[in-house]
Amino acid sequence: MRKLKFHEKKLLKKVNFLEWKREGGQRENLVIHRYHVTGRDDYKKYSGLCRMVQKLVNILKQMDSRDPFRIEMTDALIEKLYNMGVIPSRKSLALCERLSVSSFCRRRLATVLVRLKFAEHLKEAVTYIEQDTSKIRRKVLEYNEKLDDYDAMN
Numbered sequence: 001m002r003k004l005k006f007h008e009k010k011l012l013k014k015v016n017f018l019e020w021k022r023e024g025g026q027r028e029n030l031v032i033h034r035y036h037v038t039g040r041d042d043y044k045k046y047s048g049l050c051r052m053v054q055k056l057v058n059i060l061k062q063m064d065s066r067d068p069f070r071i072e073m074t075d076a077l078i079e080k081l082y083n084m085g086v087i088p089s090r091k092s093l094a095l096c097e098r099l100s101v102s103s104f105c106r107r108r109l110a111t112v113l114v115r116l117k118f119a120e121h122l123k124e125a126v127t128y129i130e131q132d133t134s135k136i137r138r139k140v141l142e143y144n145e146k147l148d149d150y151d152a153m154n
Contacts, residue, residue: 035105036126046104053081057097109136 004012028043037043056077063070074093081087086103087095105111110125113136119125 031101031105035102035108035111036122037105037108038126043101046101049104050099050101053077053096053099057093060093 078090082090085107113119113125114122
């Protein structure tokens, strides 16, 4: 690489290429490391889901509490998140508001394998899944071939 000219150095003096403002920084790295999320793309998807749920919760909170549409949508959202295993109970909308990326990471197959003691460590569980030695993964793939919600909707 060539040596930078004076005006180029001056422009780049205050720029940090190693850490961007849009990156989650330490929290993002902590979650990725703790749950062995292999790519940053998965983290970004989970973060986007959390943001969308929080926006929806804010919209629902702004509506009148006796509005039948609000009650119906609140129940549907809470039921959906509870069935996914992301929130621990069906009590209130406040649980949905505090949704985090870690909530989604706790429902990943590797984390569930460790919790059910099929694997001793998270890294070991990730290795099992990547090498196709997990029988659960094969069962899920077979099930998805037979019945896929996405195909049924379209």
